[in-house]
Amino acid sequence: xxxxxxxxxxxxxxxxxxxxxxxxxxxxxxxxxxxxxxxxxxxxxxxxxxxxxxxxxxxxxxxxxxxxxxxxxxxxxxxxxxxxxxxxxxxxxxxxxxxxxxxxxxxxxxxxxxxxxxxxxxxxxxxxxxxxxxxxxxxxxxxxxxxxxxxxxxxxxxxxxxxxxxxxxxxxx
Numbered sequence: 001x002x003x004x005x006x007x008x009x010x011x012x013x014x015x016x017x018x019x020x021x022x023x024x025x026x027x028x029x030x031x032x033x034x035x036x037x038x039x040x041x042x043x044x045x046x047x048x049x050x051x052x053x054x055x056x057x058x059x060x061x062x063x064x065x066x067x068x069x070x071x072x073x074x075x076x077x078x079x080x081x082x083x084x085x086x087x088x089x090x091x092x093x094x095x096x097x098x099x100x101x102x103x104x105x106x107x108x109x110x111x112x113x114x115x116x117x118x119x120x121x122x123x124x125x126x127x128x129x130x131x132x133x134x135x136x137x138x139x140x141x142x143x144x145x146x147x148x149x150x151x152x153x154x155x156x157x158x159x160x161x162x163x164x165x166x167x168x169x170x171x172x173x
Contacts, residue, residue, distance in 0.1 A: 004030045004100035030100045033153045040142050040157060041094045047141045052086035055133035063126045072122050082130075090134055093164045097157075102167050110171040117172065124172050131172070135165035 002010065008027055012019045019027070044051070056079075060066055066073040073079040092109035096102050117127060139158060146154040 002099070002101055002103060007101055029156065033157060036146055036149045036153055036157055037097055039145055040161070041098055043141055043145050044090060044094045044138060048087055048090055051090060051134055051137040051141060052083055054137045055086055055130045056083060058133040059126050059130040062129060063123070066126060086130055086134060089131060089168055090138070093161065093168070096164045097161060102164055105164055105167060110168055114172050128169050128172050131165060131168050135162060
């Protein structure tokens, strides 16, 4: 896993060039957003149970067969696994946000997840729905907190967080 700074250095080194131009501008923006990134990750950690619970509730309300006998969230140990997976994805989204790079999310969380779910018979559409709802719930929790800072940084972070959730969604499609 590389953070934004390490990736910029390695990319420049591979081209035997200085870190300059667009790369340097992106690093400035990343550095300017560090306080809000940390705040966002703190909120995600503090609200993780609520975010995941809201996502699972939305998924189940649209797919009530999941909690019936034979469903993928029945019995309670399967529901606990579903909740754990939601928490796992949310945690890795927060890691990606801290690093400013999606590699950790892709490599350590999403790699092989679709195949695992298919093998276990987990309905991918329900898993996607839960991630969409986690994205919505996360952004709703972060909106008032990020509004305290510069609008351009808030917009950039909202777009970045959305992108990480979209990467998770795409991994299951």
